Amino acid sequence: MIELRNVSKTYPNGTKGLDQINLKIEPGEFVAIVGLSGAGKSTLLRSMNRLHDISEGDIRIDGKSITQASGKPLRMIRRDIGMIFQSFNLVKRSSVLRNVLAGRVGYHSTLRTLFGRFPEADVELAFQALERVNIVEKAYARADQLSGGQQQRVAIARVLAQEAKIILADEPVASLDPLTTKQVMDDLKRINVELGITTIVNLHFIDLARSYATRIIGLRAGQVVFDGPVSEATDERFAEIYGRAIDQEELLATRLPGPQVLEAKA
Amino acid sequence: MTTNANANTWRHKVQKPKKNRYRWLIYLLLLLLYIWAFAGIPFDGIKETAGQITKSILSGLFSPDWDYVYLPDGEDLLRGLLETLTISILGTFVSSLVCLPFAFWSAANRSKPRFASGSGKMLLSFIRTFPEIVMALLFIKAVGPNAFAGVLALGLHSVGMLGKLFADEIENMDHGPTEALVAAGASRLQILWFAVLPQVLPGFLSYTLYRFEINLRSATILGVIGAGGIGTPLIFALSSRDWDRVGIILLGIIVMITLVDWISGALRKKLV
Amino acid sequence: MNTNPRPNAKSNAQANANKSANLSVNPPGQAGLNRDRPQAPGKLKHYLTAVIILLLLWGSSVDTEASLGKLIQGSPNMLDLLREMFPPKWSYFDNIVPAMLETIRMALIGTTFGAIFAVPVALLCASNLSRSAWIYQPVRFLLNLVRTIPDLLLAAIFVAIFGLGPLPGMMALTVFSFGLIAKLTYEALETIDRGPLEAMTSVGASSVQRIVFGVVPQIQAHFISYVLYTFEINVRAAAVLGLVGAGGIGHYYEVTLGFLEYDKTCMIILFTLAVVLLIDYVSTKLREKLL
Numbered sequence: 001m002i003e004l005r006n007v008s009k010t011y012p013n014g015t016k017g018l019d020q021i022n023l024k025i026e027p028g029e030f031v032a033i034v035g036l037s038g039a040g041k042s043t044l045l046r047s048m049n050r051l052h053d054i055s056e057g058d059i060r061i062d063g064k065s066i067t068q069a070s071g072k073p074l075r076m077i078r079r080d081i082g083m084i085f086q087s088f089n090l091v092k093r094s095s096v097l098r099n100v101l102a103g104r105v106g107y108h109s110t111l112r113t114l115f116g117r118f119p120e121a122d123v124e125l126a127f128q129a130l131e132r133v134n135i136v137e138k139a140y141a142r143a144d145q146l147s148g149g150q151q152q153r154v155a156i157a158r159v160l161a162q163e164a165k166i167i168l169a170d171e172p173v174a175s176l177d178p179l180t181t182k183q184v185m186d187d188l189k190r191i192n193v194e195l196g197i198t199t200i201v202n203l204h205f206i207d208l209a210r211s212y213a214t215r216i217i218g219l220r221a222g223q224v225v226f227d228g229p230v231s232e233a234t235d236e237r238f239a240e241i242y243g244r245a246i247d248q249e250e251l252l253a254t255r256l257p258g259p260q261v262l263e264a265k266a
Numbered sequence: 267m268t269t270n271a272n273a274n275t276w277r278h279k280v281q282k283p284k285k286n287r288y289r290w291l292i293y294l295l296l297l298l299l300y301i302w303a304f305a306g307i308p309f310d311g312i313k314e315t316a317g318q319i320t321k322s323i324l325s326g327l328f329s330p331d332w333d334y335v336y337l338p339d340g341e342d343l344l345r346g347l348l349e350t351l352t353i354s355i356l357g358t359f360v361s362s363l364v365c366l367p368f369a370f371w372s373a374a375n376r377s378k379p380r381f382a383s384g385s386g387k388m389l390l391s392f393i394r395t396f397p398e399i400v401m402a403l404l405f406i407k408a409v410g411p412n413a414f415a416g417v418l419a420l421g422l423h424s425v426g427m428l429g430k431l432f433a434d435e436i437e438n439m440d441h442g443p444t445e446a447l448v449a450a451g452a453s454r455l456q457i458l459w460f461a462v463l464p465q466v467l468p469g470f471l472s473y474t475l476y477r478f479e480i481n482l483r484s485a486t487i488l489g490v491i492g493a494g495g496i497g498t499p500l501i502f503a504l505s506s507r508d509w510d511r512v513g514i515i516l517l518g519i520i521v522m523i524t525l526v527d528w529i530s531g532a533l534r535k536k537l538v
Numbered sequence: 539m540n541t542n543p544r545p546n547a548k549s550n551a552q553a554n555a556n557k558s559a560n561l562s563v564n565p566p567g568q569a570g571l572n573r574d575r576p577q578a579p580g581k582l583k584h585y586l587t588a589v590i591i592l593l594l595l596w597g598s599s600v601d602t603e604a605s606l607g608k609l610i611q612g613s614p615n616m617l618d619l620l621r622e623m624f625p626p627k628w629s630y631f632d633n634i635v636p637a638m639l640e641t642i643r644m645a646l647i648g649t650t651f652g653a654i655f656a657v658p659v660a661l662l663c664a665s666n667l668s669r670s671a672w673i674y675q676p677v678r679f680l681l682n683l684v685r686t687i688p689d690l691l692l693a694a695i696f697v698a699i700f701g702l703g704p705l706p707g708m709m710a711l712t713v714f715s716f717g718l719i720a721k722l723t724y725e726a727l728e729t730i731d732r733g734p735l736e737a738m739t740s741v742g743a744s745s746v747q748r749i750v751f752g753v754v755p756q757i758q759a760h761f762i763s764y765v766l767y768t769f770e771i772n773v774r775a776a777a778v779l780g781l782v783g784a785g786g787i788g789h790y791y792e793v794t795l796g797f798l799e800y801d802k803t804c805m806i807i808l809f810t811l812a813v814v815l816l817i818d819y820v821s822t823k824l825r826e827k828l829l
Binding site: 302303307319351356396397405407417484486487490497501507512 | 818
Binding site for chain 1: 449450452456459
């Protein structure tokens with residue numbers, strides 16, 4: 001469970017990134033965070049695993065405060081939170097397998113990972129993760145030989161190998177084309193359903209949020225302006241979140257050439 | 267190189283850029299600089315034998331002292347070249363290790379105060395300014411006039427340049443993987459090992475090879491002051507006017523450096 | 539076994555070397571459960587590379603008789619030396635100013651002549667300006683040969699030919715700058731925009747006109763920048779040419795070190811550093827302005 005209590009973030013130049021946020025996310029939820037760019041989506045997500053520090057309040061992961069943790073305890077909390085990035089963040093020159101195994105480093109002492117090979121069980125786990133995202137045949141290819149969608153699936157496999165209980169995905173599909181977008185979102189959804197991993201995704205496209213998430217959180221100027229199930233997230237409510245009517249830009253469906261591919265999911 | 271032909275008719279309509287006014291000042295300064303420079307060089311000190319010696323060296327180049335290539339006992343060309351090569355290999359290796367902490371120190375990044383990287387960069391450029399041959403003079407005092415002094419001199423001097431090149435490589439690295447490793451709960455060393463090193467290592471190796479090419483050239487001159495390598499026999503041959511031997515040594519240096527450049531260049535191409 | 543893979547890796551490599559080379563290395567215990575998983579690529583190449591590098595380093599340290607012990611043993615000597623260097627003998631400054639000026643003169647003239655000679659050769663070397671590979675390949679080859687000989691060696695040879703003094707130093711720097719500037723310039727020439735060249739051809743320009751109007755404007759700033767860069771290098775080089783008798787401040791290293799006057803040596807080093815840094819600074823600013 002993730003709990004945010006009165007979380008605020010003020011940047012050194014005085015702008016408020018997050019403003020008095022209170023949230024509780026239960027295990028197994030698939031949460032989509034929506035809002036305009038600059039609304040604080042990324043800041044919110046990144047403060048949950050403390051890639052960004054917050055200025056006020058407290059964030060607790062399964063009862064443990066990540067805000068106060070440091071050193072080894074902080075790394076132990078982070079180990080249980082996987083993160084997926086817009087730009088995949090793979091080591092491009094390393095093999096796919098090594099990238100996936102990098103998700104395991106939190107489980108071993110530093111010395112062991114530097115001088116020893118990963119244990120067989122880890123390699124097996126990495127292969128299973130790659131099989132789950134259907135990319136196992138590329139295990140020994142260099143990451144930069146893969147397409148964008150494939151690279152993002154490798155990043156998902158890395159999170160799976162990490163055996164994370166929570167997945168944070170920061171605009172995971174923003175640099176992908178519509179068709180690969182669907183594949184990646186399908187992967188995320190399947191993992192959420194099959195393994196029960198809490199998933200929190202920042203999304204730009206609101207129809208994508210509606211078709212995959214169970215709960216939608218709307219942000220505006222660092223404040224939560226909407227928090228509820230998908231059924232309540234009507235176009236009118238979105239217009240409120242965005243402070244204007246929905247733009248075609250914010251709908252992925254309009255960018256897809258063929259008939260509604262995404263409908264089936266809902 | 268001003269192209270101001272037929273400007274007369276248009277002068278009243280189109281104003282010429284004003285930049286040209288300063289130009290004459292710059293040319294004047296340059297002229298004065300050159301007058302000063304040439305006035306100070308004594309052009310009359312040329313030995314009368316110059317032409318003859320040039321001829322001797324050239325003929326030495328074309329009819330080299332082949333016997334010197336390999337002598338069963340004592341100093342010969344191959345041993346001299348080999349020592350030059352080994353000095354530069356070891357010197358490059360030493361500097362590639364020594365420069366690592368300096369490179370990470372002087373690489374700027376977001377989470378580091380500016381003065382930290384700034385001071386590192388200053389130190390590196392300070393080291394760079396020290397000529398290797400002066401360093402060799404100092405190391406000779408410590409370990410005696412031998413190849414090891416040359417190794418140490420090259421090892422220390424190259425830190426200046428390699429450290430800077432390495433630091434640039436670190437600065438230009440993609441920070442995404444680092445972030446991903448932080449998010450996965452990796453320790454600092456694990457981040458270094460899994461995210462930083464795989465990205466920068468090819469660049470590091472390429473720069474090291476490049477520096478090796480430079481060091482090989484430097485190593486040929488270290489012998490001039492007694493720090494090992496082919497330079498010593500060359501100086502002896504020059505002072506004893508053994509032009510055939512000068513010829514074969516020059517030939518040896520040219521062939522060795524050309525070969526090494528070629529191999530190293532091919533390796534560097536493969537790395538990138 | 540996993541905590542210490544080094545000896546393991548070595549024996550693995552040896553085992554592989556004994557077997558045939560195309561046997562791929564299987565991670566232990568994985569052969570059975572490969573469904574459609576790919577095979578791990580062989581690591582033989584990496585092991586071989588590592589072995590070759592280690593051999594090179596080992597051989598080099600034997601040949602140069604390098605030993606850490608010797609360095610540690612000798613470091614007190616070096617500390618003594620450093621101690622004697624400080625404080626530097628400031629009054630020596632007056633004695634070395636003329637030599638320093640001579641150093642700068644040598645660098646300036648050497649760079650200038652080198653730059654002048656470099657221009658036609660660079661034009662001949664550029665594959666997009668030269669008429670055929672029969673011209674630019676041999677010229678490039680000769681240029682590379684010239685570039686193999688380091689400046690101090692050139693100086694030693696010129697001293698043997700012309701006698702002691704700044705003149706051979708200047709010539710050495712001329713040859714050295716020629717090589718460097720010609721190389722940098724022809725590489726820059728090969729990246730110029732072809733458009734203006736074609737335009738000049740289409741208006742019926744001669745080959746000299748083509749170069750003056752189509753090439754020079756494009757390459758001018760780069761060329762001056764390379765010349766300044768070479769000048770920076772030459773000032774550093776000129777400072778040590780005196781060691782072989784080719785003029786400049788380098789001569790004073792020998793004099794002061796020979797008489798064990800290390801405080802004077804220190805003064806020379808500091809003065810050289812100051813001049814080099816100053817010239818570097820000015821030249822870098824100028825180059826930034828140019829490009």
